[in-house]
Amino acid sequence: MNIFTGLEQIVETDHPLSKHTWYGLGGKADYFIRPRTVEELRDVVVRSFENELPVRVIGFGSNLLISDEGVRGAVLKLEGDDFKRAEFDGESVTAWAGAEMSKLVLTCVKEGLSGIEALTGIPGSVGGSVRMNAGGRFGDLGSAVERVTLMDNAGNLFEKAKPELVFDYRRTNITARFIISARLDLSSADPDQIMRTVKEIWVYKKNTQPLNTRNSGCVFKNPRGVSAGALIDRAGLKGLQIGQAVVSEKHANFIAAGKGCASGDVLKLIAAVRDRVKQEFDVDLELEIEVWE
Numbered sequence: 001m002n003i004f005t006g007l008e009q010i011v012e013t014d015h016p017l018s019k020h021t022w023y024g025l026g027g028k029a030d031y032f033i034r035p036r037t038v039e040e041l042r043d044v045v046v047r048s049f050e051n052e053l054p055v056r057v058i059g060f061g062s063n064l065l066i067s068d069e070g071v072r073g074a075v076l077k078l079e080g081d082d083f084k085r086a087e088f089d090g091e092s093v094t095a096w097a098g099a100e101m102s103k104l105v106l107t108c109v110k111e112g113l114s115g116i117e118a119l120t121g122i123p124g125s126v127g128g129s130v131r132m133n134a135g136g137r138f139g140d141l142g143s144a145v146e147r148v149t150l151m152d153n154a155g156n157l158f159e160k161a162k163p164e165l166v167f168d169y170r171r172t173n174i175t176a177r178f179i180i181s182a183r184l185d186l187s188s189a190d191p192d193q194i195m196r197t198v199k200e201i202w203v204y205k206k207n208t209q210p211l212n213t214r215n216s217g218c219v220f221k222n223p224r225g226v227s228a229g230a231l232i233d234r235a236g237l238k239g240l241q242i243g244q245a246v247v248s249e250k251h252a253n254f255i256a257a258g259k260g261c262a263s264g265d266v267l268k269l270i271a272a273v274r275d276r277v278k279q280e281f282d283v284d285l286e287l288e289i290e291v292w293e
């Protein structure tokens with residue numbers, strides 16, 4: 001008897017994770033589970049906990065590099081309609097983990113609510129974007145997050161709110177496994193003005209990022225006061241290729257995956273870039289993308 005007996009509708013075994021990453025890379029998960037409701041999520045989490053099955057959660061896979069060997073245990077994706085909701089209440093919105101960040105930005109524009117324009121062009125889910133405190137030079141998501149609803153590994157639901165909630169450069173102090181929803185505090189503004197900002201950010205991204213390639217955004221975090229991309233560029237690494245993985249000519253902090261690329265190619269290229277930047281500038285580049293092996 002399987003630990004997920006009775007949940008066959010939402011559980012798949014040996015499921016290829018390459019279908020769920022922006023890189024289009026990654027081996028199989030032992031179990032791939034798409035809970036449709038919080039109750040189903042809790043059921044899956046409790047059964048996994050009781051059976052000591054490792055559990056991970058995937059959003060839109062836009063910040064992930066998953067190894068060619070895949071991952072053991074269960075990978076959960078919160079993509080049922082219940083997890084895609086966004087409920088507006090005055091100048092606040094409660095967005096659920098599986099909602100698409102870029103759609104939420106545009107809905108907020110329509111509602112005349114400003115505060116998350118900085119997320120324009122960032123292709124993540126709300127859950128993944130809260131976890132990563134996604135953002136950049138225009139601001140980050142954390143500054144709008146007022147409270148989050150979380151679930152721990154044992155299936156307990158609880159909330160965490162500011163000031164207990166801390167957001168930093170591409171990280172938060174949320175340790176609970178699952179982000180269920182986030183309440184964002186926004187402010188009323190002229191929709192045309194917000195849209196102008198969104199368009200400006202979008203044009204900037206289009207001009208500076210290789211958006212027509214398979215990638216995972218910036219591979220490395222910027223070391224304090226320096227741009228990782230500038231260091232990689234100055235080390236002469238633009239265009240460096242290993243297997244079918246290549247350092248983008250357009251933005252040196254992006255690694256694009258060509259046809260037939262394996263995660264192993266990207267991992268080897270990451271190691272090569274790190275080595276060269278260390279040799280040239282004595283800087284240790286830290287990963288911004290998350291590697292699942």
Ligand SMILES: Cc1cc2nc3c(=O)[nH]c(=O)nc-3n(C[C@H](O)[C@H](O)[C@H](O)COP(=O)(O)OP(=O)(O)OC[C@H]3O[C@@H](n4cnc5c(N)ncnc54)[C@H](O)[C@@H]3O)c2cc1C
Nearest residue numbers: 059060061062063097124125127128129131134135179217
């Ligand atoms: C073209 C491109 C441009 C990008 N530009 C930017 C940028 O400008 N700024 C930036 O910050 N990022 C950028 N990224 C990276 C990425 O889009 C963001 O980090 C995004 O917020 C990740 O969201 P996701 O849903 O894809 O998360 P995933 O990649 O699926 O997961 C990322 C992490 O979040 C966790 N996670 C996902 N969902 C949940 C949940 N419900 N509960 C708890 N944990 C969860 C995962 O376990 C994992 O640890 C870019 C990526 C691409 C491909």
